[in-house]
Amino acid sequence: MSDDFHDFFDENTHWVEQGAAAPAGNASEPPKPPKSRKEMRKRRAQRRRKRVSGIIAALVVIAVIAGAGYFGVTKLMAWRDSRSQNTAVAADYPGPGYGEVDFTVDDGQGAAEIAQNLVEADVIKSAAAFTSLVSANSTTLYPGTFTLKKHMSASSVVAILSDSKQAAGFLEVRPGERSADVIEAAASLTGIDQSDFDAIVKNKGKGILPSEANGSFEGWFEPGTYNVKSMKTASAVLKAMVDKRIAKLDDLGVPTGKDRERVMIIASIAEAEVNKSDYYAKVTRVIENRLEQGMNLGMDSTVAYGNNVKPAQVTTAMTQDESNPYNTYKIAGLPPTPISNPGDTAIKAAMNPEEGDWLYFCTVNLDTGETKFATTAEEHDKNVAELRQWQADNQ
Template sequence: MSDSIHDFFDENTQWVEHGTGAAPAGEPPQPPKSRREMRKRRRRRHNRAIGTIIAVVVVIALVACGLYFGIEKLHEIRDSNSQANTAIEDYPGPGYGEVSFTVEEGQGAVEIADGLLKAEVIKSAEAFTSLVSANDSKLYPGTFTLKKHMAASQALSILTDASKAAGFLEVRPGERLSAVIADAVTLSGFAQSDFDAIVNAKGEGILPAEANGSFEGWLEPGTYNVKSMGSASDILKAMVDKRIAKLDELGVPSGTDRERVMIIASIAEAEVNKADYYAKVTRVIENRLAQGMSLGMDSTVAYGNNVQPADVTTTMLEDGSNPYNTYKIAGLPPTPISNPGDNAIQAALKPESGDWLYFCTVNLDTGETKFAVTAEEHDKNVAELRQWQAENGQ
């Protein structure tokens, strides 16, 4: 209806004009002759405005894209120029002469690279650290024989080979005191008698009271630069101090409870060769102690006779004079039987839940161990071991 009315007025309304000639230059445009024409003019102005806005937006977008890609290109050029100007310097190798170079325990790649640069082994620290990072290399502590003006890759191949390290004593989890001291004598140059005198004096001034005068179990596994130490006492003290610090870190209670944890952990470390079994072994030990049963561990008998568990004989098992014979003597042995590692210590602190009273390693190659609640179950596991031994000539 409204459109019809607008059309009626558009067709019949006359507009009064003030002149019949063309509009002079500079004067306002002539008004529309009809309402229809007025609406058309409005639509044209509206469309022109929208078109102008779209054109402006497009231009702005094009300018922004141009700026972005231009800046990116400038960055690429700058980076390529920077790389060209800062090329990593390296010697071609193989080098000459001989350099004795020591990597200390705990040193990182940057610190080692700086030392190599100062020793004139490599041409730039970046050449070495970039290789370490790219290959995720493990650098071993020790004293290595290198050359001056080596290629960084050649130096790295030596520093990542533990067999080429000298002068550093490695204490391994499960090692006995006697084995550690034998290695210390060889590497340090100090006499066996120097170490024996300290051990016989019950570690006075070195061991904590809860050790009860025995170094066994109180040497922290790790790597030690024994060549840099001044005496046998310094070597043993360094290992004991690190052990005490680690036990504090692991939250092992002090006093007699600490020695008890160490004894149980050392047995678990000696009895099985997989960390997954440690907490089950410590549970067997706790269950047997709770029921007043003897522990019956070959590892303790072996320790008391200074042999390996595989070498335990029937005579040894029957020898009640051995204070470490847990077949004949109830309770825990008087001291740890090795230097346990972190996993075994944590297993002694938190044994796995279970009712097991027995365990038996049924495959001596893989270390597979089975646990049992009853003697009947245990007998089946022992029979499985005997079958494996027969099949493998053991």
């Protein structure tokens, strides 16, 4: 009981400094003691409720202030970003511009890097004006050298850089292309004399080709895009494409030596014979099955290569010409070299042919590329008849 009274009087005692006036009214009188323990406990509970209520109220006030501050900062940041973006987009030249600028986009460059280079060349006013348009429209920007002007509008520049036909100075090597066509295009783009390239080819690519190539560039140009305009010699151009091919074959795990050349020959035939990736591994299986059974490959694509024509231009006389080392109708085994530059899919198919016992294949629809495979000559004849009917209906 004594502790309760001590607590009560400690909390209700009012101290007066010496010389200070006493509180007015009844405040100077000491508090009346509780009449009972029950009343004491009641007063103590009331005091505790007041303390808790005060703490809760303080926490609520703090939370409200913090929430309002966060909301205000968020809104302010959003307003700032929106204003910044609008300002960046607005920072654009009206166009059409003046003068002439040769602008190069390197292979692998992103929109931000291209935009910064455009600003430095004084083609566009701000990088943001360019990148926002590219992002909003999911635009593809092509490598190459483009003819632009100073002070162009960002939209005009995007339209040009997204048009591959307006690119110059970059050599694009496509899967299935022959080396002679690639070299001719390289000479045209670089301005290097064709004779410089021919001299290297005649010298069997000494110092450039690996030993597996047996002195032939066919099949040894890696498909892709090359900035040949920046290269000064024919040797540099050819070496860039061959080095990239070797690196890719190593990455794909293609065995070295004679096995590597064999893979390249088979892959090049598959690349030339079909135009759908679904069929590559089946075609390579047909080639392997025919070789295993001692059958001639009988491929129009190899005959065409030996005559420097397209497969559709092969004649019966060509298939009977035994002087053509690429005439697989008359000469057993694989041709002496690849017949084109195969892509990754064809190379993988040459290393891992699909399981099957097919010996024949025929493309029955030249528009869609639909190709049918057969295990017997009779079944193959039906597929050939289907092709002839399609040709008759689509002449």
